[in-house]
Amino acid sequence: MSESVVLRTIGGMLFPYILVYGLYVQMHGEIGPGGGFQAGVLVAAAFILHSLLFGKELTDRLLPTWLVDLSMSLGVLLYIGVGIVGLVKGSYFLDYSVLDPTHPAHAEALGMTLVEAGVGLTVASVILTMVRKVNGEPA
Amino acid sequence: MSLFETFNSIAFVVIMMLGLYTLIARQNLVKKTLGLGLFQTGIFLMYITLGVRDDGVAPILQEGAPLTYTNPLPHVLILTAIVVSLSTMAVALALIIGVREEYGTIEADEIATIDRADAEEGA
């Protein structure tokens, strides 16, 4: 936790913008450079910055540990879930085109967005967990 | 073939060998982890270099004029490899922290000495 007024003010101002930028990178991944891996790291960095500046307790209230642990597995489950939808609908595993039979090309893009969201969720929560654990915070 | 065009293949070997040297020569476990990371980035350099193409631009498709693009496949492989390298480094660091708590040191030769002393004590 930092006592510096400058760091706390600037960091507090930057925090929401880093989060929004992370979301932008996540959503923009199909069009420009970016995607789940980069967005996950950015979001994790935002929360690490928050806990460095305002202390673990405040960040814990903002983003409880159980939620981080849950989203770690939720991301992988989302990815595999999208794959299983393909199986259930009578096609191959990870075949996104069945998500919208009337417009397969749109469905492919939708499937990729969902899958990238899963990747982003997992990467963000895993990196956050890693830094927290290595820092010696209890489970 | 000019030196400029072969520079990358020499550079990636130099980077990999720097990492390998550190991995063997240094005893500190954190330094060994850094050496391993350096070794990995050498391989990244090789892959990205293989994807480069004359007059190629970033593989973000554009309407209109036919452009040549660099190969996106190495980019994908390395993109995921970078994030996985972070994960494996985190596991290594967690193990090193465990070693530090168990032995009180993170120098490999000191750990070996402690282990030998323990074995003699047990015998």
Add this chain to the structure above:
Amino acid sequence: MSDPVLLINVLLLLLAIGAALAAMWTRDLLGAVMLMGIYSLLLAIEWANLFAMDVSYTEAAVGAGASTILLLTALTRTGTREKAGPNFHPTALLTVLVTGAVLIYGTSDLPRFGDPLAPATVHVAPEYITQTVGKVGATEATENDFGDHVPNAVTAVLASYRGYDTMFETAVIFTAGVCVIIILRPLAGSARRRTAGSKEDA
């Protein structure tokens, strides 16, 4: 490949190798971690120079950002000084020289930098770039696999053509996260045995 790209490429790689040398040479782990951060940032610029935008992005976020944070955090618990010792290690030098020589000999068979006829460029890449691998999504002959919804070829390959690959990479990251939680869980009693023992000895 135009000359500025090659020139910047060589300059950046020389700088990066310098940073890596300094990082490996120093006995101060804190300094080594910061130098590795600089090295990663230089590599991020190098990837951008070689038109690998997504890799550049990831390297800047992960290599220069997240892994530096992680290493610094770990150093607070392991100590920041490396034990002094000989910098010259004959066995290591011999291994490195032999391996390096073999590798450089091997690279002489690699295609030239930017070769448009390189196997990597002519094999699957054209289908990946035009997005006409033949997924079910391509309904009409004129339409590509994703109906022009995914201009970023890297994301297309990452999430669709090589979806299995990315799925298991995500699983690896998840497993690594679980491993860190398990390894660093607080242990009762026995784990602190040696530390307690060495304190008694002192």
